[in-house]
Amino acid sequence: MSTENLLKRRSIRKYKDIPCPADKLEKILEAGSFAPTGMNRQSPVMVLVTDKETRDYLELLNARVMGDETKKPFYGAPCLIVVFRNPDVFTGFEDACLVMGNLLNAAYEEDLGSCWIHRANEVFSTDEGKELMKKWGVPEGFIGVGNCILGYADEEPLPKPRKEGYVIRVTGE
Ligand SMILES: Cc1cc2nc3c(=O)[nH]c(=O)nc-3n(C[C@H](O)[C@H](O)[C@H](O)COP(=O)(O)O)c2cc1C
Numbered sequence: 001m002s003t004e005n006l007l008k009r010r011s012i013r014k015y016k017d018i019p020c021p022a023d024k025l026e027k028i029l030e031a032g033s034f035a036p037t038g039m040n041r042q043s044p045v046m047v048l049v050t051d052k053e054t055r056d057y058l059e060l061l062n063a064r065v066m067g068d069e070t071k072k073p074f075y076g077a078p079c080l081i082v083v084f085r086n087p088d089v090f091t092g093f094e095d096a097c098l099v100m101g102n103l104l105n106a107a108y109e110e111d112l113g114s115c116w117i118h119r120a121n122e123v124f125s126t127d128e129g130k131e132l133m134k135k136w137g138v139p140e141g142f143i144g145v146g147n148c149i150l151g152y153a154d155e156e157p158l159p160k161p162r163k164e165g166y167v168i169r170v171t172g173e
Contacts, residue, residue: 001105009105010159012113015076015151020050024110028150029081031106035098038091044099044145045086047136050079054132058082061129062147065122073117077149082120084133084142096145103148113153120144 025048032046049055055074063071074080081103085096100116107114123129124144133142 001109005108006105007159009108009114010157011115012077012151012153012155012157013075013115014153014155015078015113015149016154017076018078018152020079020112020150020152024112025050025079025150027110028103028106028112031109032081032083032099032103035095035102037095037098038089041086041089041091041095043086043089043092044096045084045138045142046099046103047082047084047138048079049082052078055079058123058132058147061123061126062117062119065119073119074147074149075115076154077113077115077151079150080117081148081150082124083145083148084120084124084138085145086139087141087143092143093145100146100148107148107150111152112150113155114148114150117147117149120146 029046029048037043049058059072059074060069062073063069066073083096083099085092089095104114104116121144124133
């Protein structure tokens with residue numbers, strides 16, 4: 001991933017109704033699995049969801065957390081990767097966030113749009129969410145960190161300006 005592309009990736013909130021090619025998804029998942037993790041514990045777990053029925057159900061559960069089941073928080077993206085953290089690993093949250101970062105950036109490299117969609121913690125704390133985790137084989141007690149929605153972008157958002165004071169330089173001069 002070039003530094004230039006790190007600057008070009010944007011969160012996409014409008015998608016074409018085209019499935020994600022399996023080979024691209026595999027590359028993105030591999031990139032996720034190569035994120036650095038504390039003591040190389042590789043503590044997170046990723047769940048790829050391409051099944052439309054499951055994807056739609058997850059979107060409904062996510063909207064329910066928002067308090068409005070008519071909302072479409074997955075913006076028409078055809079698939080997603082849910083990242084879970086291991087509650088017993090003290091770098092578990094950081095590990096999972098870096099996996100999410102790799103997924104988002106790798107998606108851009110693979111010409112797919114992506115966006116981190118929140119509320120995975122809440123969704124997978126519900127009975128319905130826990131039932132899905134059990135069905136998928138996610139280890140018991142793992143905690144949802146983020147949903148990386150994926151698909152072909154149908155918009156080209158512009159980058160937002162960076163805030164003043166983002167960087168403090170300690171140069172010794
Ligand atoms: C922890 C986290 C949670 C986010 N949750 C959502 C979300 O639920 N819905 C959404 O549309 N975007 C979500 N985003 C995307 C941010 O809004 C987006 O990254 C930010 O506006 C900057 O835009 P950019 O990614 O195009 O640079 C989330 C991003 C992060 C890092």
